[in-house]
Amino acid sequence: MQPTRIQSLNQFENILLNEITAHSQTFILCDENTNTHCVRVLIENVPGLENAEIIEVPSGEESKCLQIVEQVDLELLERNADRNALLLNVGGGVITDLGGVIAATYKRGIDFIHIPTSLMAQVDAAIGGKCAVDIGSSKNTFGVFQFAKEVLIYTPFLETLPEEERLSGFAEMLKHGIISDPNFWTALTHIDPKNTNELALFVERSVHIKNEIVKEDPTEKNSRKKLNYGHTVGHAIESFFLENSTPLSHGKAIAWGMQIENNIAVKEQFMSQQTASEINQYLQLHFGEPKKFNALEKDTLISFMRNDKKNDKGNIQMSLVSEIGKCHINCEIQEDLILQSL
Numbered sequence: 303m304q305p306t307r308i309q310s311l312n313q314f315e316n317i318l319l320n321e322i323t324a325h326s327q328t329f330i331l332c333d334e335n336t337n338t339h340c341v342r343v344l345i346e347n348v349p350g351l352e353n354a355e356i357i358e359v360p361s362g363e364e365s366k367c368l369q370i371v372e373q374v375d376l377e378l379l380e381r382n383a384d385r386n387a388l389l390l391n392v393g394g395g396v397i398t399d400l401g402g403v404i405a406a407t408y409k410r411g412i413d414f415i416h417i418p419t420s421l422m423a424q425v426d427a428a429i430g431g432k433c434a435v436d437i438g439s440s441k442n443t444f445g446v447f448q449f450a451k452e453v454l455i456y457t458p459f460l461e462t463l464p465e466e467e468r469l470s471g472f473a474e475m476l477k478h479g480i481i482s483d484p485n486f487w488t489a490l491t492h493i494d495p496k497n498t499n500e501l502a503l504f505v506e507r508s509v510h511i512k513n514e515i516v517k518e519d520p521t522e523k524n525s526r527k528k529l530n531y532g533h534t535v536g537h538a539i540e541s542f543f544l545e546n547s548t549p550l551s552h553g554k555a556i557a558w559g560m561q562i563e564n565n566i567a568v569k570e571q572f573m574s575q576q577t578a579s580e581i582n583q584y585l586q587l588h589f590g591e592p593k594k595f596n597a598l599e600k601d602t603l604i605s606f607m608r609n610d611k612k613n614d615k616g617n618i619q620m621s622l623v624s625e626i627g628k629c630h631i632n633c634e635i636q637e638d639l640i641l642q643s644l
């Protein structure tokens with residue numbers, strides 16, 4: 303497990319300075335937005351970072367691919383990065399996922415630190431050691447479990463995050479409440495998710511919930527699968543939109559996935575209609591109702607779900623919630639029922 307620290311830039315200084323001096327070279331991986339809004343702030347405020355070499359990739363899910371891994375590896379080679387180099391991943395979930403894969407594999411592995419800058423990355427993507435890139439439209443197909451040396455969270459970075467991206471991360475915070483903490487869910491439903499200051503107050507609790515689940519089962523053999531609630535359907539929806547070149551934010555796809563999986567849970571007599579309505583109505587307030595898919599589109603979604611990493615012996619398995627705070631893993635769901643619920 304990696305230490306996760308929610309800190310001020312002054313506190314970053316001590317940790318980073320030690321790490322920078324212990325390594326041969328420091329590289330910063332970022333995209334154009336996090337370069338403008340976050341890397342500059344870090345370099346101006348953290349002595350020792352002024353000599354770090356910056357590698358910028360285009361923002362967006364399209365950068366989470368093997369071609370970009372190869373491109374960054376070539377840049378590292380050209381800049382003579384050796385096995386004692388340090389990679390700082392400064393960005394949203396795309397950068398932490400991509401940077402994790404690069405660091406885990408470049409010359410068989412170099413040290414890396416995540417400095418997550420989006421809400422999604424602070425409460426979820428940077429926590430728990432999962433790093434992956436997509437193969438075509440198939441999400442997170444090429445990846446590893448590899449923990450960062452440190453995860454350093456500076457919540458004021460959220461101030462420049464576009465509103466839609468804040469909402470995207472909020473979806474995963476809500477998921478943390480729904481799968482394990484009814485009080486957290488209730489508290490979140492009383493805040494304004496567009497308000498950065500309010501959101502920032504709840505980052506620590508969200509990180510704690512994820513870390514506790516990961517600690518119990520780091521490589522997702524059992525209980526960690528709870529974190530996949532909403533993701534069997536949600537990832538299929540995200541892949542569908544990616545394939546059609548109109549990417550949907552990860553959080554919105556997951557919020558739609560949670561609604562559809564709740565409807566499946568009701569049909570399976572697993573969740574009460576009242577609980578499903580409570581969760582779905584709140585999710586619809588911020589993320590809208592899921593798109594109505596036609597028959598052909600539903601078939602495409604099912605084919606993505608057949609490749610879900612949780613499946614067993616070719617059967618689609620979901621993590622379903624019975625009541626707020628209680629999530630159950632390995633629920634085998636028939637394709638007919640999924641089709642009816644989409």
Ligand SMILES: NC(=O)c1ccc[n+]([C@@H]2O[C@H](COP(=O)([O-])OP(=O)(O)OC[C@H]3O[C@@H](n4cnc5c(N)ncnc54)[C@H](O)[C@@H]3O)[C@@H](O)[C@H]2O)c1
Pocket residue numbers: 333334335336339340361362363366393394395396397399419420421422423426427428429430432433434441442459460461462463464467470471552553
């Ligand atoms: N590894 C995991 O456990 C895990 C968990 C959840 C999500 N993910 C992955 O994370 C990705 C989604 O992450 P995301 O929502 O952060 O997407 P993202 O990295 O694309 O960031 C969203 C947008 O916000 C911009 N941005 C980020 N920080 C900013 C800041 N402080 N100011 C201004 N702009 C900023 C980015 O440049 C980008 O345009 C998906 O690929 C998803 O699969 C991984």
